[in-house]
Structures are given as C-alpha cells and as structure tokens.
Amino acid sequence: MRLGLSPWRLELSITRRKFATLAAALSVLVALPQLAVAAEPGKPFRVVTTFTVIRDIAQNVAGDAAIVESITKPGAEIHDYQPTPLDIVKAQSADLVIWNGLNLERWFEKFFQNVSDVPSVVASDGVQPMGIKEGAYTGKPNPHAWMSPANALIYVEHIRKAFVQHDPANAETDHANAAAYSARIKAIDAPLRQRLAAIPEGKRWLVTSEGAFSYLARDYGLRELYLWPINADQQGTPQQVRHVIDEVRKYDVPVVFS
Template sequence: MLGVGLAYGRTGAGGGPAGPPVPVIATTTVVADLVRCVAGDRVAVECLMPPGVDPHVYRATPRDAGRLLAARLVVASGLRLEGRLATLLERLGERVPVVHVADGLPRDRLLEAAPGIPDPHVWFDAALWSETPRLVADALASVDPVSAEHYRARADACAARLLSLDHSIRGAIASIPRDRRVLVTSHDAFRYFGRAYGIEVVGVQGTNTSAEAGLGDINRLVELIVSRRIPAVFAETSVTDRDVVALVEGAAARGRRVRFGGRLYADSLGAAGSGAETLAAALQANTALIVAALREPVADAAPPSDAMGIGP
C-alpha cells in the first residue's frame, strides 16, 4: 500500500473523485472561517474554541489535545492571541504542523500592544487580513500538495472579497460626522479597525482581556465621554459587559446620557444562527451598529422643555 500521506490525496483540479477531506483544526472562529474560505470542501475544518469564547484566556481541555493530535494541520491566529495555548501548540508542533497565520504578516504593518509586542487583532483590518488567505493556501498545500492550485485560486478569491469588504466598511464609517468617530469599547481589540477606517478607538482594558480594568480606567473614560460628548459605548460578545455598564452609569451620574451601542463581535464570531458566523458578516454587523449609534448626537440627560415632544 502507499504511504498514509496519500490517504488525503486528490486528483488534479477538475479531475475525478476527491479523497476524504483533510482534517484541519483552527483555534478561533475567525481563523476557522478563513480556512473554510480557502479550502472549500477539500478540508474538514473543526474549530477548537466555540463561538463567544475569549481566546486570550482559553485553556485547552484534555479532549482538545486529542482533537489537535488527530488533525493533519493546525491553524492558529498567532501573535500570542492564544496566550494560554502557547506551550501546547509549541509541543504539538513536533507531531503536527502548526501555522500561526498572523505571524506571517509583514511586521511593518502591525501595531504594537506594548513596546516590541505586536497587537494580535489583525482581522479587523480587512485589507491587512486579505494577506492571510495566501498564507493558509501555502500551509494547506504543504499537507495536501495535489490540491495546491485549488487552494491558491480560492485564496485569491477570498482576498478579493476581503478587499471589497474593506472598501464598504471605509465608506460606512466615513458617514459618521468626524467629531463623533470615537469607538469606546470593552477591550482594545479594535485598534486595527480604527487605523484602517479612520475612527479613534478607546478600550477600557488593554489589548489582552486577562487584565481587569481598574476604577481609574473607568473614571478616565467617563471624563472623556462627558467632555467630548461621545454618544455611545459598546460591549463585546466575548467579554463581560461590566465595564461598559459602569461607563454608562458613570456618565449618567455626571448628567450625561450615553447610549449602549450594542455588543460588537471582537475576538469571536457569532454562533450558528446569529447571522455573524463569518468574518465578513461580523464586520458588517459591527459596522452597522457603530454607524447607527454614532451618526446621531445624543441629547443631554435633562433636555430643555421646548425640546420635549419632538421625538426620542
């Protein structure tokens, strides 16, 4: 019999029946979406972390180790996003190929979370993320060389869709009046989004959710919201609302009404049925929430009586 590697072999593009799909594990929902886009039906993609899970603090379960070992390729987001999986992924790399996609991006296009430490949230810049399909195609081709052309052609199509998404997000954010283009949210996941689309980003926590926000951080942000008349603040689906609720209450105590803009998809995409199961859908959902909450100014907590009855 032929070697086990050929168990996943394919006939050439457009050829006869394909073999069984190549088992690949992606760490996060964002990366799983990327691999699915590039691989199509040639790969069976499993996502290690369920939707809604915070990758900064996710720890592998005993069952995860077995799932990872059964894969032909493991695709991680990288740049230390999966902080508590680092040792496991490193050890795993001796048995199964592991690729950290964001580590392959050009360094000069990365932001820093701290001096010398890159910010891992690169998928919020759709143009920057459009560089990753090609990296995934190369990794898939290394474990399934017969399908290399299939992966590369699909990667080019995925990249083109991301560039078109980039264009539409830029146009939507530009519709918010310039002085209200401020995104106040739970943690600093959106700095790439801010840089790419021209919106100032202020996070309550830093770029890593494992550090808790202190009272000083909350007070500093309440001051900013009040002084700059910021109309809305946003929570995130993978992080507790607590800090954002504290901002709304803190501003109210200062006589300033601030909207709860909703929950943004940050480090996880939506669960099945949410309508935000893909990165493109999640970025569009986020952009729609941001535009809806920031485009209009918010009235002060006690509007003058002649403004009553005009509307909400």
C-alpha cells in the same frame, strides 16, 4: 449600548452595521516545515485552528475540500485557554494546525509540544504589529491583527499556501476559494470609507470594551477608546470605567460598542 448624546445617531447606526459586517468578514506563518506532509489519499484533509475566527477564514479558503475545527468554542477566552487532553487528541489527528501568533494564544506553544509530526502555520506571519499602549502588556504586540482588511488578506494568503502545500489534491479549489474570499474582504473597504467620510473627523470614535480594534482604527482614521487593552486582564476597574465615561461625555460620543 447607545448614549443619547448627539444628532449623529443615524450615520453611526449605519456605520455600526458596516463595522459588524467587517468584523464578520474578517472573523479569520512562521516558515512552513521543509518537508511537506500531504494528507493521506482518500481521507479528508483535516485542519485544526486555535480559535473560531481563524477557523472561519480557513473554512472559506477550503470550502468543502477540508474539515476545519476550532479548539476553542465561540465566545471562549482565547488568551488563557486551558487545553484539555481531548484538544491534544484533536490536534494530533489533524493534517495541519493553524494559530494566530502575536501572543494571542499564550498556551499554544506548550500545548503543541505534546503534538508530534503535525505541521503548523502562524497566520499573522509578516504582519507589522501594533504595540499595546498600556497595562501589563505595554509594548507587546496587539494580537488582533485580522481586524485590518489588509492584514486579513495576509491571513488568507498564508492559509492558502499551507493548504496547497499540505493538500495538493485540492489546490485548484483552494486557489479559487481564496481569490473569491479575498475579493469579498477587499469589497468592504470602499463602502466603509464612504460611510465614515460622512461623519465629521472629530466624531470618528470607536469605543469598545477591549482594545481589539486598533488595527481597524488605524486603517480608517478612527480615534480609539476602550476599557482594557486585553480581555484576559480584567472586567474593568472603576478608574477605567470612569475614564471612558469622562471621554465619551467630553467628546460627545454617541455610540459605544460592548
């Protein structure tokens, strides 16, 4: 959605594509168990993730060395997903389960109690969480840590280590793929900063529906504005919508991402 409010359309249109590139590239531990459980010889290493971003990150690390599936489908509500019996079967048949943590998948811990002898990895382990600033989840960690390139590299490293531990036969492939994927993530940084530097500091706004980009806004010095902090909350109250409209008009924000 575009708001014809400013002459900065061209620069922000370019920047918008950069954000889309970053989101796609980043579209991704508590301690690993003491005993590593390796995949059975001759069988493909099977990985199940809680949602598609982590599936994409894991698939980039594994390449053709593993079968990676997501419990939730693209576009599905992640926060309050209702697992099915088939989801339990899928997780039970996996050699490794990867989840985000930071309270993103509020259903996962209870769900995983129904799965036995399958190791799991929290991809966000070690991330310095940002707190949610408003609403019912005030003070809780913002779970969208992968939107920071630096945090995305943490995700990649946790997944690489887990693959090497639980599927040592493909360790060389995992090392190489993780290095290549990390290089792609790092390559996003400089061009994005260069594009943003062309925009006056007071115009560097990131306006979205959900407050899912706080880590990205922090890393790149953007002022963040959103309708609601977590998608599971609501579709936006009249007060929230009015606040965003007023701020967009007040600061002459030319682009809204929704």
